[in-house]
Ligand SMILES: CC(=O)N[C@H]1[C@@H](OP(=O)(O)OP(=O)(O)OC[C@H]2O[C@@H](n3ccc(=O)[nH]c3=O)[C@H](O)[C@@H]2O)O[C@H](CO)[C@@H](O)[C@@H]1O
């Protein structure tokens with residue numbers, strides 16, 4: 357099993373190209389199920405989750421082709437992926453595939469809308485909470501579907517004549533349930549209104565792509581989304597938006613180590629609250645026409661008080677990384693997690709570096725220490741893993757991060773991107 361070896365202490369200086377967003381690419385790829393014509397996606401990141409989703413979509417009959425690189429493209433340019441679901445050959449998404457990735461459950465929306473039925477295993481994904489699917493089921497039932505849970509599968513059926521538009525009000529913001537409703541309602545008869553919809557940039561990216569395919573979606577990016585169903589969707593081409601979580605991760609890394617990074621292709625508007633927090637911690641954030649520049653020179657890290665929230669608040673997917681930063685702040689930080697009930701698995705691992713973190717309910721109190729010390733640590737989930745990399749970059753001596761397969765789900769060529777900016781980091785294979 358691969359591991360990552362880091363020798364900490366170097367500043368990060370240079371340029372890091374930001375990849376296409378995993379959490380946008382996945383729903384965009386799933387949207388290909390809605391049309392018999394080809395969906396072409398540019399800037400698709402090379403990630404384990406993308407490879408797995410290609411397998412899942414292939415199982416339903418989607419033909420996937422990944423275009424090779426042009427001679428003028430650099431090694432970090434995203435792939436162009438063409439997905440053609442001319443015919444759906446199987447409406448079942450089996451346990452052995454779906455259990456490995458939360459987002460694969462989302463095929464339930466397009467399969468049900470296009471084929472009138474779907475049998476989808478209940479999902480897996482990062483072990484950060486119970487992560488139920490009740491909002492998906494309520495939402496799809498609001499479009500006329502009947503859904504039973506049997507043997508670990510959701511068995512969904514549309515009424516004769518297909519899904520019908522309806523009004524759905526989510527009790528809590530859910531990114532996945534909003535994605536699924538956008539896709540399902542695009543092919544339903546009549547109007548659907550989603551209230552308390554997720555406002556994440558990845559929702560807007562999916563809605564933009566669906567509109568290019570002929571859908572009629574208005575209000576994506578606000579809490580109320582209106583969708584006029586259409587009978588069919590057609591071919592389209594769309595570029596995946598830059599990964600705001602990868603952006604925030606490298607921004608936190610340079611705030612931790614000191615130095616000066618240009619995050620190429622990054623957009624500040626995708627990460628408002630997170631950049632504000634980094635500025636409070638002592639980093640300088642500047643937008644340029646090439647991306648976002650983040651630097652910390654001289655002064656140390658100031659403590660922060662942060663609560664995770666749905667967009668535009670501070671994202672839960674950066675909570676572990678921020679906690680790594682807080683371990684070296686000059687004082688006491690408070691980090692409260694409100695999205696997932698079990699997303700503090702990194703705390704025990706950060707303690708191996710000598711971090712001082714106390715948990716009380718949903719709040720972690722982090723008292724900064726002068727120096728972290730490198731250690732062997734174990735990645736427990738995707739973002740927790742990268743928090744250990746950040747700690748390792750700033751720690752004295754050697755760190756070995758085990759269970760790197762978590763990282764490979766969501767960070768494209770992490771060690772290559774960091775090592776060319778001065779970090780001593782390498783992958784140990786086997
Ligand atoms: C692939 C992808 O895009 N994953 C992201 C997505 O996950 P995901 O879409 O799974 O997260 P949700 O936004 O749905 O979850 C938010 C909260 O709602 C709860 N909930 C959700 C659905 C439901 O039917 N019932 C229910 O109770 C969840 O348990 C959680 O407490 O958004 C999360 C919140 O920004 C991010 O951390 C994940 O990285």
Ligand SMILES: C=C(OP(=O)(O)O)C(=O)O
Nearest residue numbers: 458459481482673738739
């Ligand atoms: C939690 C994440 O992924 P998933 O929803 O696929 O588990 C994540 O991207 O941080």
